[in-house]
Amino acid sequence: MNEKRMLLSDFNIATERQRINGMLLELYNEKIPSYETRSDCLFNEIEINDNEIVEICEGTPIESDSDVSIVSTSSSNSRRSTRSTRSTVNYSASRKSNKNKLKPMKYCKRTHGIYGCFAKSAKHSIDYLECGKIGDQICKHCKALLFKDETSAICCNHGTVMLPAISPVPEDIRKLMDDPVHGKHFRQYFRIYNMLLSFGSIEAGRKKAPGQGPPVMLINGEIKRNISPLFAPDGKTPVHGQLYMLDPMMMQDSVAQNPLSTKFGIKREILQKLFTILQKHHPLCEAFNIMHQLYMETSADVQRQGFDEVQHVTLVLVNPRQVPDAIIDPGLHPRAVNLPQVKELCAFYVSNENDEPVYRYGTWLKKKNGQVICFPLYDRLNDCLHYVLNLANGDFGYYPGIEKVKKRNTPNQRTITSAEQNDLGCSPNAVYDEEIDEVEHKNHVSVRDFYRFHLAIRGDNKGATHFLYPFGSITQEYIIDQSIKADQQVHEFIKKNYDTFCTTAPEVRMALDRDLQKLCEGKKLGKVLRLSPRMVGSPAWYQQHFHDATALFNRIGRPTFMIATTCNPSWNEVKEHLLKNQYITDRPDIICRVFLVKIEKMRKLIEKGHIFGKVKAFIESLEFQKRGGPHTHRLISLDCPNSPEYVDEYVSAEIPKLPDANDKSDEAEMSRKLRELVIKFQIHNCNTICLNDSGKCSKGFPKKFSNSTITYEDRPAIYKRRSPENGGETYKTPGGNIITNASVVP
Secondary structure (H helix, E strand, O other), X not given: OOHHHHOOOOOOHHXXXXXXXXXXXXXXXXXXXXXXXXXXXXXXOOOOOOOOOOEXXXXXXXXXXXXXXXXXXXXXXOOOOOOOOOOOOOOHHHHHHOOOOOEEHHHOOOOEOOEOOOOHHHOEEOOOOOOOOOOOEEOOOOOOEEOOOOOHHHOOOOOOOOOOOOOOOOHHHHHHHOOOOOHHHHHHOHHHHHHHHOOEEEEEEOOOOOOOOOOOOOOEEEEEEEEOOOOOOOOOOOOHHHHHHOOHHHXXXXXXXXXXXHHHOOOHHHHHHHHHHXXXXXXXXXXXHHHHHHHHHHHHHHHHOOOOOOOEEEXXXXXXXXXOHHHHOOOOOOOOOOOOOOOOOEXXXXXXXXXXXXXXXXXXXXXXXXXXXXXXXXXXXXXXXXOOOOOOOOOOOOOOOOEOOOOOOOOOOOOOOHHHHHHOOOOOOOEOOOOOOOHHHHOEOOHHHHHHXXXXXXXXXXXXXXXOHHHOOHHHHHHHHHHHHHHHHXXXXXHHOHHHHOOOOHHHHHHHHHHHHHHOOOOOOOOOOOOOOOXXXXXXXXXXXXXXXXXXXXXXXXXXXXXXXXXXXXXXXXXOOOOOOOOHHHOHHHHHHHHHHHHHHHHHHHHOOOOOOOEEEEEEEEEEOOOOOEEEEEEEEEOOOOOHHHHHHHOOOOOOOXXXXXXXOHHHHHHHHHHHHHHHHOEXXXXXXXXXXXXXEOOOOOOOOEOOOEOOXXXXXXXXXXXXXXXXXXXXXXXXXXXXXXXXXX
16 A cells, blocks of 8 residues: 555644544543544644643634634744644534543643642542452462452462461351350450460560550560460369360369459350360360370279379370371381371370370370470461361461472472471571572472461452451451461571571670670670561661661752551441451451552552652651551652742642532532541641640641741741631531641641
8 A cells, every 4th residue: 555645735743633632522521522534625824832832712713614723822942833723623612611620630641840640730630549349350379359459479479379278167156156145245255265265375475555546465575375284283273275174064164263254254155155166176175075085084994993193194286297207107117106096186195104105296285284385386286276266177277398389390499308397397588688598498388478378368258258357356366476477487597597697796796795794704605696687677677778768868869758648447448348247457457458559559650650740769668557557658759849839739738728619610529528538637636645744745736827838958848827817727626626727737
């Protein structure tokens, strides 16, 4: 085809673009545009420049039969171009009717001078950052339900982690949650019932949380997981696993004597039902029942023989990874050692011989010694010992050596010995260091990946069938427990790779040794574990990031804006994923996931969309408030002038003016919405939290009034806050208090 046939005489691309934009505008307003083919007649020529302001106005220009004319101004630094005063499409009416309409920000592809799309002068409508729903995207590897903007990194680590699903909570427990008589009480104190019926306890340093708000668990140091001996010492009330060595009636009496029963009004009827359910489903209940029967039978035989009591009573919770291969292999030692009898979990020793038998590898629960046993951190029974109601079928927790799914075209790695697997199953993904050869650890699942897989939602998008989410505040305890377990794995990895991660100068060791000799003469200094900047969350890591941020802004100048993004528990995406009779504090997973999706959208708008202008540099920190919600602080440096006019385009410290009631334009609706949001979220009310001993607000409220914004080079700006006398807005609360601009948080 001859390309010259496509040429048009005196074709002007600017004119055609104007004509097409008019048709697109009519389509945007749900109107069918009228289209006529372009004629090849000569166009009237006018002179304009590149930076002209083009206005569409009504009227009949000279020598034109169109109802649209173009008015432009040109400067001395202009070039000649041809524009048509004729338009074959009538779109002036649609332009007039949409004169006060605000264009959504996401459709904007033009620049606004030195300002971004978030400036007031851009005249954009505020778009709500919608996340969608859980289930808009399904992981192709593990079928986890995700938000549209989430990836499979939060569930199965892109298909490398595939684990057996945790068994559903017994239906009898779920029915008890909806029981018309006991349901509300059971839902409220589900965690207390689980604590009373668990086989072990969790020991942690606690202190009262400061300030107001919901209860907060503050962990000082590591968490220890303890399990009690088989029988309570003389004069003590049986607790935890000791309860399952008693008859049902004696068990209920022992639970009734627990201080928690009196404090929370624990009901015996619910306890009896739960005890029956656990005896039916939980394998450790079966193990303790067998142990109880063996003990009673042996005690009767011993008494008939004239002895006082059984000498040796031991229940061993076997860790199969610690059993030597020679014992496990039946071909080498047939019938020498019997493996555990209850689903390969436990071994029983009840004898009256003088010599104590040789026990298997595992955790030994003996008769009476008055001491609790610290349960191994990575034992597979750790979770089902403490969360007996959620894991009523005895599902295993994390243990070292769980292999990842091998991807295609992955070279085979060397086989890891059992000693290396027992030492540490894998390297934690909170430590990043390319200098360490982690080939032997990359093939195994970490603690973090293990619990991410099981915390993912599959099936129902609200998590109604999940083993954890429908059961109240125990969700928080479980997540905190496993998070600390992941941190402890990181610390163990650091200790194992001491020579690589922890380097201490000789001068520092000498100084520490001198201080030690002053306190304890004769003692020798051991290993000094100094956490390096490569360990996420260590003091050195924070210090390194602080130095990087300081150096960054020392080079490019002070940051332009500090933006705080706070999680709102009342977001629609949070509320619509809550179950019936469920509190927001019971679903930290939903709050965090929604917040991270929204904050990622905000990052794209700032960094790629340039809604504040071109970004030269930025830093961001993510933290959790004392009330439990996540929020971020972001410092951004923009390529813009440091002027009051620029600040006023983006920052407001005033209550928006209330438009006239008859004004239904987009700008008026926007102003009403902003006024509602500012009054609801951006008003600082001084209380006991922010007031010091002298009665002054630590945040500096109420602020001083100012008729204009004032910027400084060495301190924060003073924002425009007009007093009521100078035209500032006020708001009267239902209680009769008058709120002025002095209490507005920018």
